[in-house]
Amino acid sequence: MVQLIIKPLALQDLEEIWLYTFHTWSIQQADFYQDQLYYGMQLLSENNKIAKNISLNSQAYLYYKVNHHYIFFRIENKQLIIIRILHEKMDFVRHL
Numbered sequence: 001m002v003q004l005i006i007k008p009l010a011l012q013d014l015e016e017i018w019l020y021t022f023h024t025w026s027i028q029q030a031d032f033y034q035d036q037l038y039y040g041m042q043l044l045s046e047n048n049k050i051a052k053n054i055s056l057n058s059q060a061y062l063y064y065k066v067n068h069h070y071i072f073f074r075i076e077n078k079q080l081i082i083i084r085i086l087h088e089k090m091d092f093v094r095h096l
Contacts, residue, residue: 002075004045006082013085017069033067037085040066044073045080056096072096 006014014037022030044051044064051062051073061072061083070092072083086095 001046002078002080004041005079010082010085037066040071048075056093
């Protein structure tokens with residue numbers, strides 16, 4: 001297992017996802033979806049081999065899909081660093 005680090009932009013993504021889900025559906029749905037995203041990050045910290053590789057903007061990332069969002073991250077010095085959490089319809093190149 002590696003240490004999980006969530007970068008500020010990824011924390012902002014989590015907040016925006018929660019707020020959107022809350023305003024669109026309910027507090028229960030927002031909490032449930034947020035729990036799923038955190039569970040996905042926990043899974044990655046235990047076994048990052050479930051992720052896939054991608055190269056965007058000449059940068060290498062790993063990613064893992066949780067429902068309609070992709071968790072983008074890197075592994076550095078025994079740390080799993082969450083870079084962004086982006087909706088499947090977003091322009092990944094623009095946001096990474």
